[in-house]
Amino acid sequence: MKCSVLTLVGADQAGIVAAVTDALYKQGCNLAQASMMRLGANFAIMLRVSHDENHDLRKVLSNICNDMNLHLHIDEDADTDGLRPDPDVQVTVYGADRHGIVAQVTSALAMAGLNIIDLETDIGGTKNDPIYIMTLEGLATKGIESLQVALDGLSSDIEVNLDEINTLRG
Amino acid sequence: MEILTYPDQRLKQISESVESIDKEILNFINELEQARMAGPGAVGIAAPQVNNFKRVVIVDVSNMRKPVENHGHMIMINPEITAWEGMDMGREGCLSVPDFTGNVIRAEKIKLNYMDETGQHHEIEPSGFEARAIQHELDHLDGLLFLDRLVSRRSDLFKRKNYKK
Numbered sequence: 001m002k003c004s005v006l007t008l009v010g011a012d013q014a015g016i017v018a019a020v021t022d023a024l025y026k027q028g029c030n031l032a033q034a035s036m037m038r039l040g041a042n043f044a045i046m047l048r049v050s051h052d053e054n055h056d057l058r059k060v061l062s063n064i065c066n067d068m069n070l071h072l073h074i075d076e077d078a079d080t081d082g083l084r085p086d087p088d089v090q091v092t093v094y095g096a097d098r099h100g101i102v103a104q105v106t107s108a109l110a111m112a113g114l115n116i117i118d119l120e121t122d123i124g125g126t127k128n129d130p131i132y133i134m135t136l137e138g139l140a141t142k143g144i145e146s147l148q149v150a151l152d153g154l155s156s157d158i159e160v161n162l163d164e165i166n167t168l169r170g
Numbered sequence: 171m172e173i174l175t176y177p178d179q180r181l182k183q184i185s186e187s188v189e190s191i192d193k194e195i196l197n198f199i200n201e202l203e204q205a206r207m208a209g210p211g212a213v214g215i216a217a218p219q220v221n222n223f224k225r226v227v228i229v230d231v232s233n234m235r236k237p238v239e240n241h242g243h244m245i246m247i248n249p250e251i252t253a254w255e256g257m258d259m260g261r262e263g264c265l266s267v268p269d270f271t272g273n274v275i276r277a278e279k280i281k282l283n284y285m286d287e288t289g290q291h292h293e294i295e296p297s298g299f300e301a302r303a304i305q306h307e308l309d310h311l312d313g314l315l316f317l318d319r320l321v322s323r324r325s326d327l328f329k330r331k332n333y334k335k
Contacts, residue, residue, distance in 0.1 A: 086263070086271055164236065166299060167261040167271050170214035170229075170306040 003032075003050050003077040004057055010070035012043040019064045024049060027060045048077060087117045087137035089144055090165050091151070095158030097123060097130040104154060105134065112150035113142025137165065171205040171220045173265050181266055182313040185216075185223040188247050191289050195224070199245055199287055203228055209265045214303045216310030219266050225249065227307035231300045238299040244292075249284035249308055260302050262316045272320045276302045 008020060017036060024031065029051040036045045051057065057074055065072050091114075093105050102121060109116070116138040125131035140147055144164055151160045174181050188195055198217070206215035206228055214229040230243040256278030263271040279297040282304060286292060296304055306316060 084269060086261075165261050166234070166236065166238075167263055168299065168302055168306060169209065169212045169263045169265065170216075170303055 001050050001079070002053050002055075003048060003079050005075045005077045006045070006047045006049060006057065006061075007073040007075075008045040008047075008061075008065070008070045009039075009042055010065075010068055012038050012041060013068065016043050016068060016070070017045070019068060020045060020047075020061065020070075023060055023064055024051075024057075027055060028052065029055065029057070029060070050079075085117065085139055086165075086167050087139060088165050088167075089114070089140045089147060090135070090137050090163045091147075092161045092163075093134040093158055094131055097125070097132040098157070101132050101158060102134060105151075105158075105160065106136075108150040108154055109136075109138070109147060112146040113140060114147055115139040115141055171201050173205060173209065173219055174221055175266050175268060176315060176317065178266075180221060180223075181218060181310070181315060183218060183223050184313050185218055185225045185311040188224050188226060188285075191247065191285075191287060195226070195247075196287060198222060198224070199226060199228070202226065203245075206230075212265055214307040215265065216307045218310050218313075225311045227304075227311065229300070229303050229307055231303050234299070239297060240300050241294050241296060244284070245287045246282075246284035246304075246307075247287065249282060249304070249311075251280050251282050251305070251308060253281035255279040258298075258302070259321065260299070262302070262306060264306070264316055266310075267315060267317060272316060273322070274302075274306075274316050274319045275321055276305045276319075280305065 021031060029049045032048040032050060034047045058072065061072055064070065091109065093101065095101065106116065116136055119136040121132065121134040123130050123132055148162055151162055154160060202215055202217060202220060205220050206212050209215065213231045214227060217224050217226040225248045227246045227249060229246065231238055232240045232242050254277035257275050258278045259273050259275050261271050262274045278301065279295065280301045281295050283291065283293050
């Protein structure tokens with residue numbers, strides 16, 4: 001077996017997920033983690049698939065990509081099942097939208113040892129007064145205190161909140 | 171002791187009350203505690219997780235890296251939650267669901283009756299992380315896993331602030 005990460009992007013329309021996953025299913029591919037969402041007028045799929053060494057995923061999806069006008073990108077992935085780290089911190093950020101929020105926050109966090117595992121951002125508010133919202137989770141490789149120090153040094157026009165994720169195991 | 175893992179359907183069974191505290195149940199409690207200690211960082215364990223369908227759980231959140239309010243190490247026989255208050259979302263994992271964690275909403279504070287291994291009755295009012303651990307374990311006695319209570323990671327990511335009055 002082999003693992004691949006597929007990225008598919010195209011103008012949003014009904015049936016993209018069904019068509020892509022059905023084609024993979026019928027070829028015996030096994031879906032693992034996936035993240036799919038509408039981004040503006042596009043729909044984006046990121047999908048980790050395990051499949052037979054001999055499968056040419058580009059060939060499997062070529063008809064669908066042509067019919068639905070989807071761009072496909074394929075990366076090989078190591079088989080890392082069972083090695084997924086649990087995030088231990090969560091950071092939430094919001095403020096009036098402006099240039100550079102993500103760059104400034106994530107640069108400060110990277111310097112302080114954060115390995116981001118999951119990040120999403122959105123824009124809310126009104127057209128005249130948009131607000132930018134970001135949530136991320138990650139591993140504090142140098143401890144949570146260094147992250148707090150890094151965030152304390154950020155510009156005061158954004159609200160930043162750092163929380164430890166205390167995962168219960170029972 | 172082998173830990174049952176989902177999709178083993180035995181985890182969906184409802185457990186029966188313990189009728190009397192005898193040698194057999196005390197031996198089992200010892201084994202259950204050993205199974206909990208063998209689990210990576212487990213703060214609790216319930217009898218059904220080791221294929222025994224009696225209403226017994228063990229919870230101990232007194233050794234957390236970041237200390238939380240707690241009632242110490244508790245062996246709970248026939249535990250029953252009698253009151254629930256507030257709601258909070260937190261991240262949970264389970265010995266019976268390896269390699270996955272998810273967000274679950276639980277009561278922030280509960281009131282609970284149980285009997286310990288000496289037959290003594292207790293009524294406690296745990297809150298926060300300890301209340302979460304107890305609710306997670308008691309769910310096992312009713313055939314429920316945290317998977318039955320998952321909420322999206324994409325929803326309600328902003329934690330409710332505790333505003334000072």
